[in-house]
Amino acid sequence: MPADFQSTPFRTNADRSRNFEVGVLPYLDAAYNLARWLARDDMDAQDVVQEAMLRAFRYFDSFHGTDARVWLLAIVRNTFYSLRAKTSPVGMHESFDDDVHTVADEQPSPEARMMLATDVGSLQKALEKLPHPLREVIILRELEECSYKEIASITGQKIGTVMSRLARARERLKTELTQQPSEARRHDVQ
Template sequence: MPVNIHDHPPDLPATASASFEGVVLPHLDAAYNLARWLARDDADAQDVVQEALLRAFRYYASFHGSDARTWLLAIVRNTFYSLRMKTLPDSAREAFDDDVHVPADDQPTPEARALLALDVDSLQRALEKLPHALRETIVLRELQECSYKEIASITGQKIGTVMSRLARARERLRLELTSHSTEARRHDVP
């Protein structure tokens, strides 16, 4: 069912609805982009964004004008995970332990920059293979251009955890893209 924000709840004045449109809706593309990368499916992403917008609209009165984009992306992320936890069996949930992994240097190497210049399809396939925790972090940083502080706020993680996840995500992307590139070269005709 489509969301019509003009049908505001009785306890929310029409001016709040107009304010919501002006403050939150400009970030709708960013919300969908994050939801699409998390859900890996257009229809599921649309469902996540729709539910997130309903939640954002419902709690808009508690928004105090800081950063609407970060606020909305946090709601999208939380909505995705809450919907996901309702539908996944316990055996399908990912376990992730930040203490096991050692953070690497955060600066991309020239090799990593060259690998990121590969075609978009290879990069998308590599991103799809990342665990949710790593994929959401790299999508927020590289595609949504969020700062470490914004990512920490959106995900509810410490900045050190964000940096660690980014380093691991970049390393896994590098490995995936270099193995894909090596495999492609093996099949080239001399």
């Protein structure tokens, strides 16, 4: 976090705006990245980030924490889900059952598999296929490099839930990435 950022009461609107710019705006790219992966669409992600930034600015006086990045990512996540609830038909919500999506085997990690035989395109396609709860934890952990504690804070989940969802997300990615068409596998081997 920049050194001159202060989460103290503001004397003027100019102080408030300056502190917001210094403390929150550096994380705009991270906010867009999370919104893009949740929304799966550039235009929707832009709308989510715009609304999230408005909410962050509106409630900036209530921020008394030390990590503006985690605070902003939580706002982005909550904004996405609240906008999605307003616009999505009831039948469009993905179902997610913790009991059904369990880790089945103890083979090499998805990271090791990805390093062996994947390209960015197939990884993006595999990420797109994950249900929202799994996609958001893996994006926050692997792309945004958030700690388990930060992810738990952003998502409002317990650390154990974050860890189990991350394990299931990695397992699903591994499954998606190893079930490529035979032509792609032959190409990767040669």
